[in-house]
Amino acid sequence: MxxxxxxxxxxxxxxxxxxxxxxxxxxxxxxxxxxxNHLRYDPRNPRWTDRDRFVLSKGHAxxxxxSALAEAGYFATxxxxxxxxxDSRLQGHAxxxxxxxxxxxxxxxxxxxxxxxxxxxxxxxxxxxYRVYVLVGDGECEExxxxxxxxxxxxxxxxxxxxxxxxxxxxxxxxxxxxxxxEPLDExxxxxxxxxxxxxxxxxxxxxxxxEEAKTVKGKPTAIIAHTTxxxxxxxxxxxxxxxxxxxxxxxxxxxxKELE
Amino acid sequence: MAVEMSTREAYGKTLVELGKxxxxxxxxxxxxxxxxxxxxxxxEFPERFFDCGIAEQNMMGIAAGLAASGKTVFASSxxxxxxxxxxxxxxxxxxxxxxxxxxxxxxxxxxxxxxGCSHHSIEDLALYCSFPNFSVIVPADANETAHAVRIAAAxxxxxxxxxxxxxTSVVFDDNYRFELGKAVTMRGGWDVTVIACGLMVHRALLxxxxxxxxxxxxxxxxxxxxxPIDEEAIIGAANETGAILCVEEHLQHGxxxxxxxxxxxxxxxxxxxxxxxxDYYSPSGKPNELLERHGLTSEGIEKEVRALVGRKG
Ligand SMILES: Cc1ncc(C[n+]2csc(CCOP(=O)(O)OP(=O)(O)O)c2C)c(N)n1
Numbered sequence: 164m165x166x167x168x169x170x171x172x173x174x175x176x177x178x179x180x181x182x183x184x185x186x187x188x189x190x191x192x193x194x195x196x197x198x199x200n201h202l203r204y205d206p207r208n209p210r211w212t213d214r215d216r217f218v219l220s221k222g223h224a225x226x227x228x229x230s231a232l233a234e235a236g237y238f239a240t241x242x243x244x245x246x247x248x249x250d251s252r253l254q255g256h257a258x259x260x261x262x263x264x265x266x267x268x269x270x271x272x273x274x275x276x277x278x279x280x281x282x283x284x285x286x287x288x289x290x291x292x293y294r295v296y297v298l299v300g301d302g303e304c305e306e307x308x309x310x311x312x313x314x315x316x317x318x319x320x321x322x323x324x325x326x327x328x329x330x331x332x333x334x335x336x337x338x339x340x341x342x343x344x345x346e347p348l349d350e351x352x353x354x355x356x357x358x359x360x361x362x363x364x365x366x367x368x369x370x371x372x373x374x375e376e377a378k379t380v381k382g383k384p385t386a387i388i389a390h391t392t393x394x395x396x397x398x399x400x401x402x403x404x405x406x407x408x409x410x411x412x413x414x415x416x417x418x419x420x421k422e423l424e
Numbered sequence: 425m426a427v428e429m430s431t432r433e434a435y436g437k438t439l440v441e442l443g444k445x446x447x448x449x450x451x452x453x454x455x456x457x458x459x460x461x462x463x464x465x466x467x468e469f470p471e472r473f474f475d476c477g478i479a480e481q482n483m484m485g486i487a488a489g490l491a492a493s494g495k496t497v498f499a500s501s502x503x504x505x506x507x508x509x510x511x512x513x514x515x516x517x518x519x520x521x522x523x524x525x526x527x528x529x530x531x532x533x534x535x536x537x538x539x540g541c542s543h544h545s546i547e548d549l550a551l552y553c554s555f556p557n558f559s560v561i562v563p564a565d566a567n568e569t570a571h572a573v574r575i576a577a578a579x580x581x582x583x584x585x586x587x588x589x590x591x592t593s594v595v596f597d598d599n600y601r602f603e604l605g606k607a608v609t610m611r612g613g614w615d616v617t618v619i620a621c622g623l624m625v626h627r628a629l630l631x632x633x634x635x636x637x638x639x640x641x642x643x644x645x646x647x648x649x650x651x652p653i654d655e656e657a658i659i660g661a662a663n664e665t666g667a668i669l670c671v672e673e674h675l676q677h678g679x680x681x682x683x684x685x686x687x688x689x690x691x692x693x694x695x696x697x698x699x700x701x702x703d704y705y706s707p708s709g710k711p712n713e714l715l716e717r718h719g720l721t722s723e724g725i726e727k728e729v730r731a732l733v734g735r736k737g
Binding site: 248273306342 | 453455456457458463475476477478479480481504505509537538539541542543559707709710713714
């Protein structure tokens with residue numbers, strides 16, 4: 164499935180001629196684990212009250228989310244190729260008013276975790292057992308709101324929320340440690356009152372084990388720091404800043420798809 | 425100057441020139457220096473450039489602190505993040521104390537295109553025009569951008585300069601001199617006046633060409649300074665042409681159109697019309713597809729002008 168999602172990401176961004184392949188490819192295993200081995204949902208009933216919620220806070224990874232939603236059965240995979248076209252349901256950044264299965268409109272970084280806390284607290288109030296998963300970029304963690312949310316989740320003892328940090332060490336202008344060093348990131352989350360698990364973000368077994376462990380943590384939220392590589396799976400995109408926000412050309416896409424056979 | 429150049433490219437180049445002339449200039453960005461073009465300054469003057477990371481609120485506070493200590497500060501991001509995301513930080517730390525901070529934002533309007541509504545900046549002019557003490561400029565082309573950035577650097581106080589993502593047709597030659605708060609009549613005419621800013625100025629000029637063939641003499645005014653607004657030019661246009669159409673790549677409320685309408689209503693009421701982004705969030709699409717959807721084309725301008733001629737009575 165991971166390979167399938169990667170192929171979708173390449174084909175849809177190449178067709179659109181723009182988009183964000185790098186940060187989509189880095190979180191492929193994370194979404195594969197969530198959507199195909201962990202989350203509870205019903206694609207025929209996207210607003211099902213008891214569904215687990217997945218919030219894509221780093222909204223520019225929309226191509227990845229759409230690929231997962233299509234493979235999960237929310238809509239046909241053919242629709243993926245309409246990405247970013249006028250009046251497509253697949254907007255440049257995640258849009259909850261346009262796409263079934265998208266929980267929050269994002270694209271302005273830093274806002275997903277706060278929203279996640281809101282739905283997690285609502286579950287508690289309504290005595291529902293759904294869980295909330297929020298994918299946050301490591302560059303995104305530079306936004307102050309992320310830490311306001313981190314403080315609040317621990318304060319309200321929200322234990323049905325999991326923040327997954329896509330620790331690919333890159334943002335737009337460069338390596339995260341060069342632009343705005345956030346190390347030690349694990350200690351930061353811990354000191355904000357979170358249970359922290361570190362995993363290799365490309366190892367499905369480690370990701371799934373962490374998601375299970377999070378279920379057993381009571382009275383505090385869990386952060387999974389997933390160590391990843393931006394552009395993972397395509398040799399010339401890996402750790403290549405250029406592909407943060409540039410689509411592959413037709414030739415590049417062809418080469419990428421060959422590598423992903 | 426080239427026939428087409430993006431205003432953000434002109435910004436980057438001008439910053440480098442300014443950096444050479446003035447050691448007091450400091451530049452900040454929020455992880456978008458490759459797109460805003462502040463990276464050109466960063467390469468030349470790494471010690472006077474600070475990438476604040478993805479933290480626009482913090483960036484504006486740092487800008488204010490530098491300015492309070494005597495620096496001339498430029499702070500850049502995309503228009504949508506440089507306005508809404510840090511509104512109160514700008515209000516309290518920059519606008520109220522009248523700090524010498526120049527916020528130069530790229531990717532204004534919907535011509536951002538495919539990134540979609542999270543990146544379309546359609547409220548920024550309303551937000552910045554709402555601040556006391558701010559000067560607000562939307563340059564029409566790369567040439568005017570270079571001048572406006574220089575004037576902002578040389579003029580004490582807070583500025584908001586809104587730039588665009590796509591390449592823009594150049595409408596000013598090298599002899600042009602920008603004056604803060606002064607509109608420029610790009611084309612004389614006596615039937616209707618179009619007051620426009622940014623990308624829309626070139627489209628208004630194209631509309632004027634087409635209308636001339638139909639016997640309508642359109643006056644085209646470039647109102648690059650939204651604040652302080654050039655009242656004299658507006659009153660003159662109202663008196664002399666008897667009808668005004670405002671065209672802007674922004675919501676209808678709070679930007680160019682509202683500001684001009686207040687002046688017209690107070691001093692010389694005449695029929696007016698407004699071509700602007702309609703009151704909804706636009707989807708992803710190519711820049712021209714989106715502009716077309718809102719009638720922000722030379723044909724759209726023509727149509728509105730013809731309707732206004734009919735209303736002149
Ligand atoms: C508030 C805000 N500021 C700036 C941007 C522009 N932007 C889009 S993606 C990005 C870098 C994100 O880095 P990271 O969170 O590490 O994502 P990844 O590297 O995983 O793609 C930036 C600065 C934005 N979308 N939102």
